[in-house]
Structure formats: C-alpha cells, structure tokens
Amino acid sequence: MIHLLVSIKQVPDTTNIRIDPETGSLIRKGVPAILNPYDAHAVAAAAEWKRKLGGKITIITMGPPSATLALQECIELGADRGILLSDRKFAGSDTWATSYVLAEAIRKIHEEDPIDLLFFGKQAIDGDTAQVGPGVATRLEFPLITYATNIREINQDEGFVLIERKTELRTEIIRATLPALLTCEKEIAEIPYAALPDLIKSLRYETETWTAEDPVIYDETKIGLKGSPTKVSKTGTPKQHEPGETFKVAEIGLKESVDTVFEKMISNSSVASLWE
Amino acid sequence: MSNEKIQFDVVVVGAGLAGSTAAAIAARHGLDVAIIERGRSPGGKNFFGGALYTHSLEEIYPDLWDRKPPLERPVTETGFWFLSKDGMVKATVQGGRINNEPIDAYVALRAKFDSWWAEQAEEEGAFIIPKTLVTDFIYEEGQVVGVTTDRPQGDIYAPVIIICEGVNNILTQKLGLIDHDIQPTKAALAVKQLISLSPKTINARLGLPSRKHGMAISVVGDVSMGMPGLGFLYTADKAVSLGVGVTLHALQETQIKPYELLQRYLEHPAIAPIIEGGQLMEYGAHLIPEGGWKEMPKLFTGGAMVAGDAASMVNALHWEGTNMAIVAGKQAGLTAIEAHQKGDFSAQTLSSYQDGLQERFVMKDLRQYRRMSKFLANHPEFMEIYPTFLNDAMGNFFTSFGKPKRQLYKEIWRSLTSRRSLLKVIGDMVSFGRAVIGI
Amino acid sequence: MDKKNKVNREDLPEVYIDDILMSLKYYTDEHEFHLEIIDPKVCQQCVDKPCIDFCPVGCYRAQDGDTVQIAVQSCIECGTCRILCPYFNISWKYPRGGFGVNYKFG
Numbered sequence A: 001m002i003h004l005l006v007s008i009k010q011v012p013d014t015t016n017i018r019i020d021p022e023t024g025s026l027i028r029k030g031v032p033a034i035l036n037p038y039d040a041h042a043v044a045a046a047a048e049w050k051r052k053l054g055g056k057i058t059i060i061t062m063g064p065p066s067a068t069l070a071l072q073e074c075i076e077l078g079a080d081r082g083i084l085l086s087d088r089k090f091a092g093s094d095t096w097a098t099s100y101v102l103a104e105a106i107r108k109i110h111e112e113d114p115i116d117l118l119f120f121g122k123q124a125i126d127g128d129t130a131q132v133g134p135g136v137a138t139r140l141e142f143p144l145i146t147y148a149t150n151i152r153e154i155n156q157d158e159g160f161v162l163i164e165r166k167t168e169l170r171t172e173i174i175r176a177t178l179p180a181l182l183t184c185e186k187e188i189a190e191i192p193y194a195a196l197p198d199l200i201k202s203l204r205y206e207t208e209t210w211t212a213e214d215p216v217i218y219d220e221t222k223i224g225l226k227g228s229p230t231k232v233s234k235t236g237t238p239k240q241h242e243p244g245e246t247f248k249v250a251e252i253g254l255k256e257s258v259d260t261v262f263e264k265m266i267s268n269s270s271v272a273s274l275w276e
Numbered sequence B: 001m002s003n004e005k006i007q008f009d010v011v012v013v014g015a016g017l018a019g020s021t022a023a024a025i026a027a028r029h030g031l032d033v034a035i036i037e038r039g040r041s042p043g044g045k046n047f048f049g050g051a052l053y054t055h056s057l058e059e060i061y062p063d064l065w066d067r068k069p070p071l072e073r074p075v076t077e078t079g080f081w082f083l084s085k086d087g088m089v090k091a092t093v094q095g096g097r098i099n100n101e102p103i104d105a106y107v108a109l110r111a112k113f114d115s116w117w118a119e120q121a122e123e124e125g126a127f128i129i130p131k132t133l134v135t136d137f138i139y140e141e142g143q144v145v146g147v148t149t150d151r152p153q154g155d156i157y158a159p160v161i162i163i164c165e166g167v168n169n170i171l172t173q174k175l176g177l178i179d180h181d182i183q184p185t186k187a188a189l190a191v192k193q194l195i196s197l198s199p200k201t202i203n204a205r206l207g208l209p210s211r212k213h214g215m216a217i218s219v220v221g222d223v224s225m226g227m228p229g230l231g232f233l234y235t236a237d238k239a240v241s242l243g244v245g246v247t248l249h250a251l252q253e254t255q256i257k258p259y260e261l262l263q264r265y266l267e268h269p270a271i272a273p274i275i276e277g278g279q280l281m282e283y284g285a286h287l288i289p290e291g292g293w294k295e296m297p298k299l300f301t302g303g304a305m306v307a308g309d310a311a312s313m314v315n316a317l318h319w320e321g322t323n324m325a326i327v328a329g330k331q332a333g334l335t336a337i338e339a340h341q342k343g344d345f346s347a348q349t350l351s352s353y354q355d356g357l358q359e360r361f362v363m364k365d366l367r368q369y370r371r372m373s374k375f376l377a378n379h380p381e382f383m384e385i386y387p388t389f390l391n392d393a394m395g396n397f398f399t400s401f402g403k404p405k406r407q408l409y410k411e412i413w414r415s416l417t418s419r420r421s422l423l424k425v426i427g428d429m430v431s432f433g434r435a436v437i438g439i
Numbered sequence C: 001m002d003k004k005n006k007v008n009r010e011d012l013p014e015v016y017i018d019d020i021l022m023s024l025k026y027y028t029d030e031h032e033f034h035l036e037i038i039d040p041k042v043c044q045q046c047v048d049k050p051c052i053d054f055c056p057v058g059c060y061r062a063q064d065g066d067t068v069q070i071a072v073q074s075c076i077e078c079g080t081c082r083i084l085c086p087y088f089n090i091s092w093k094y095p096r097g098g099f100g101v102n103y104k105f106g
C-alpha cells in the first residue's frame, strides 16, 4: 500500500480571460476557476500508480472555500481524501508563506500516515512562479525532482523512485530516495475519463477544512500578507502592439497565405535562428 | 474502487426542463432520484429562442417568485412582424390582459435558467450526475432496469427510467419507442445570435417603457426567403435574441447556409437599426421537433417513459415546447411515484403517464395541431406571398394621399390576386383554419 | 419546382463563420472524435456535398475538391448532419460527457 500526496491549486481559467479593450487590462470578473492544468496531470499520475500498487491519494490545497470544486475534481480523477487549508489569515500569502503553510500541513499528515511520494504541478498558470513545490521540498528536506515527465519505477521495498525529467537540452533519469517530491509536466500522465463510481464519490465529497489554528497551529508572523516578503510595488499593463497586417485565407488561398506568413517571418528575422 | 451496483429509485436522462421537473417531483415525494446529464453542468447544452410560460413554472413551484428565478424580461408585447424585402408590418399586442401580473411569459437564457431549474430539483433531493452520457439500456426479462453510460464502470440501475433527452431522441429510438430517426420535413433548424445592447438602447429602439417590459416576436415573410420557417426576436435584459428557423427539408432543397440566412435577417433594413452597435455575445443552433402529434413516439414501455422534445411535444406555431416539457416531466414523475407505491413498473402501470397527459393541453393541443407542419410545408405562400402582400397593402393604404380611394382598394386587391388566385386564397384560409382548429 | 433556383443566393451575405464561433466556449476532447465520415469514397462521389452548406457551424469543408473534412471541434451537436447527409455517411454520436460546446447563455 502506498500513500501519495498531491498539492493542487485552483486558478482562473486563463484560456477564458478577456482583455478590456479600453483599459487594456485583464477582465477578471466572471472568469471560471479551474484546477491548475499541471496539477490535474499530477493527480492523474498519482491515480495511475495507486491503481498499480494499491493505496491511497491525499490532496491538499490552500485557497478560498470555493476551492472545494478543485478538490472535487481530484476525487473524480481517483483521489481519496481532500484537505482544504482555508483561513482569512492565509490570504495574501506569497510563494514563501504558501510553501510554509503547505509544508506544515504536509508534515502533520506525514506524521499520522507516512507519505511515500509527493506531487506538485510544474507551476500554476496564474502566477507561473514554479516556486511552491521546491519551497515545500526544502522545508521538509525531501529530495526534489522538478519538471518530471515520467515515473519509471516506485520501489517501496528499497525506498526509491526512478523519475525522468525534462531539461532544455536532454532528458535525465533521476533516482531519489523516498519520500521524494516531484513537480510535474503534463506528459507525466494523461487525464483519464473518470469512472462513474469516482465521479459519484466526487459529487458527494464534503470539504475537510483546516484553519490557521486547527489541527496545525501556524506562526501568524509567517503567513498571509504579513508573512510574505514579496512586495508588489507597482503593476502595469504592457503597451498594446499595433495589430499586424491581415491576410484572409478565404481571399488569397491557403498556399499564398502560408507563403506570405513565412516570408514576413523570415524577413523580420523572427524565425531565422530556427533555420540555422 | 467499489464494485457495488449503483442503484436509484428513478433515473432521469437529461437535465433539461422535462428532466429536472420529473426529478423534482419524484424526489419531493422521497424517492432516490438521479439525473444524468451529458453537459459539464445542467444548461450547458441547452438553447432556445425564447420565452418560458409562467403557468408551467408555477405549477411545479407555487412559491416560484420567492425562489428568485433567473428570468430576463417579462413579455409585455407579443405578436407578428411581417417582413417584405425592405419593409415591415407589425401586428403586436401590448397592455390589456398581457400586462396582468404575473405576466404570462418571460424571456429566458437557457444556460442560466436550466442550471437554476436543476438546482431546484437538487433542493428537492435529486442527485445530479453531470458530464456523463447515457448510451443504452439494461434489460432484465424484457423490462428496462437501468442505463449504461460512457464512463468506465458506468452502469446505473433503477426500476424506472424517465427519458428527457431532447430533440435528438437517440435513446428513444434505441428503446424501440419510435421506429425511425427524425425526418427532414419534421424538424426545423434554428440559428440565433444573442446580441448585447444596453437596456436603454433596447428600450429606445423597440419602444419599451422600461426594463420591466419585453418583447416576444415571431417574424414572418422575407426572413425565411420563402421557405417554411419563422424568425424571432426576444428581449433579454441587456441583449436581444434574433434567430431564424427553417425546416431541414427546406435547407436540403435550397442548399443555403443557415448562418447566411441569419445574417441576411440581421441586415434587413427594418432589423439592422435595432441591433446597430451591438456585440455578438453568443451564436448557437438547435433543432426544433415539428412533427407534433404525428411523430410522437410511444410514450412508455416496461420500466421507461419519455417526455419533452424527445417525445415530439412541441407546438411549433405557438413556440410552445418548454411548458409541454415541464408538464410532461411532472406527469412522468407522478407516474414513477405511483409505480413505486404499487411496486410494479410494467408498461401497464406506466400507461397512466399517457392517461394523465391526455387530460392536459399537451396532448389536446398537439392533437388539434396535428396537420400544421404538413400545412406549412404545403403552403409556402404563408411564408412569402401573404407577408409581402400585407406590406404592399399597408404601404399603399398609408401613402394614398390625393388618390381616389376606390383606386386604392383596386390596387390592393390586384396586388393580392396577381400573386395568388382568389380561389387559392380562399382554399389557403380554409386549410389554415383546419390546421389550427384541428378538424 | 426547383427550389434551389427559387432562393436567390445572390441575396445572401457572405459570412465568416469562424469569426462567429469565437463567441462559443468548447471543451475539446483531444482523444475521441464524436463525428466521423463512414466511407470517404462516398463523399467523393457525392456531387452536391450539402453538408458543406447545411451545417450551422460549417464543420464540413471540401478538401482538394472532392473529399470532405470534418472540423469536429466546432460542432455544436445539433444533429442536422445525421439527418440530412443524403448517404447517411456520417457516424454521429454526442461527445463524451463534459466535452463539446458549453453555452454560457443558451
């Protein structure tokens, strides 16, 4: 029996974001919240290994009460338990404070029911920092493998994992002792079409909420805005580019369009490096 | 993962209006009801013109208004617009009994409304299983006892299944309740654009006194280019819905693109000023069953009933479909309760579903209008000649200043008879009358 | 009566359907296509190829003159093609649960 933990985040669906034509800024209102796509793949990978080895999957997330929906989705994908860390005092946490909050909760879970392998998404699509997974690994002093693309082996008897990870130049195969922490690329597993019993279980899921006092007592100077060293001094909207030239495929034909686009790109030298 | 059999007292297929109603009624009585819906959530697949009818909503929830239904504007003006190529004659009613509270009809957007309607069923105790497609039935000894779905380990059992799958009644066909797929002459394809405009603009352009006033208009004539079909206009709060539906048969014959037909309507000189400057919020398309009574499947069999569009319960001329779906859903829910009380789910017990519906406007109207779709298919003049004539006639009438009026009437008369012989006109009127009265 | 001639096609405005489809939200199934042409040869022999016209989202497009391609990801699941394909050459299913068009307004 194996105990897998996946840490997830609910994020705004950035494929659904529109830009306000007047101010040029993002319209956040009404944007649906989704399970961070990389996290979904991480859960799918955990579910695959649960099927192979038998065992259970715990999901953990920090977020507002509405993040229950993301936990529900993880149950649908095959997870067994979902814990929501939700408290006003957590609000405004940066990646530093967030990794503290998560690490302490995970420590608590690990004490009660030892975890073999921890999964994070590569990064969240709203902040794109890719810092929280590594932050948690460091605090817990677990080996960290980022950008994991494939789990070759989980060997509980000998206490190691074999993981493939992607770098810009090559694929590496890493052996790490358990418990280890992975941050996952989408290739790590395909999202399954959930079985009906899992879907029904997710629909019946009732949130298990942990606060800043219970069951873990947090140091209030280390959480929320107060505990966050990151200071955003100013935000701005990048200047909008002039729209480029438009060629209608319907008017000039497909071949002509492709040729034109290529010519433009090459003459702007924007693809030159690819050709060399 | 458990290998336990998934079992409910009632399974409803489809969380549309019929489905969520059937489920609410059965759940209110304490039955364990599942609604299986293929959309991501109820409403995501549903699409109409259109207007909902207060009588049907209040019949299910007498405290409707306390529940704050997400309706758009009440319909305080309704009727026909007759389009000629470049003009329009309006024949609408407003005020009078239309304004009596509660208003008879409300414009709605189905994605929002159906999601809310399903929530009401949930509050009654129904369990909604979204994102799941029902694919077939499970039988035991010739009786339906469950459904299969497209999910792994996806079988769900219940002694009574209520099929509310909408116009594409694939499951109804699979079950053998009807022996053929939809025929091109028995369904219309409607395409629609929802166009956002400020409430002020809508009021000003359509002559509505306030946001508490709205329109439901059937548009006849040039909009369908002579094909059997209708256009429509409905006012949401901050948007207008404009669409056109023509029979599949007509699409087949003319080979026109539905979205071009719609665009032509939107560019009509009498329509374009209404939507000028508006933004397209959503486009969509959906079939409307128009076969009515003649295309109605058998409504029940051992262990299953069918309600709503799936059972061809639409009165196309009056844009009545939602209320029929709701009333039929309710009747099916009541019958499921009765079957559970008896502990008998045979066709004989479920036949009381049909008996119940006979007493309601659903079956009465559908029977009365049974000749309508054939009538419209055979009388394209109703879509073209008469609306154009009407425009000519009214145009003449109101511009005949300084002309002897006897000549005016002659001209009007000639504008009709040059289009269609007097005998044919009389014949048209008689058969239209018959199709409506149903004799 | 030849209806094809009866409707004056000149009268119809040209519409770029893809622009209009930008208003729709889809959840695309990357793994399974719910529409398929059963026998491509039948389409090659089909002279009129009415699917190119009757589909309300223009899913069906002529390719190299005589074959037909389906842009499944634009499908809004109305059912017209199942009924109107003159050779019943389209295998028509709904997408898997949760996939396909998702109306925001309806």
Ligand SMILES: Cc1cc2nc3c(=O)[nH]c(=O)nc-3n(C[C@H](O)[C@H](O)[C@H](O)COP(=O)(O)OP(=O)(O)OC[C@H]3O[C@@H](n4cnc5c(N)ncnc54)[C@H](O)[C@@H]3O)c2cc1C
Pocket (backbone or CB within 6 Å): B013, B014, B015, B016, B017, B018, B019, B036, B037, B038, B039, B042, B043, B045, B046, B047, B048, B049, B050, B051, B052, B053, B132, B133, B134, B135, B164, B165, B166, B167, B171, B190, B191, B192, B243, B245, B286, B287, B288, B307, B308, B309, B310, B313, B314, B319, B320, B321, B322, B323, B325
């Ligand atoms: C353009 C247009 C305008 C209209 N205007 C009006 C109007 O103004 N007034 C009026 O009263 N009526 C109007 N109608 C008709 C009305 O919309 C329908 O009669 C009504 O929606 C029927 O409700 P239903 O519950 O039977 O079907 P639907 O509302 O179609 O619901 C069927 C449900 O079943 C689900 N489903 C289907 N198959 C499966 C499956 N295998 N597994 C799981 N789920 C499945 C679907 O996703 C859907 O949620 C209009 C229709 C159209 C197209």
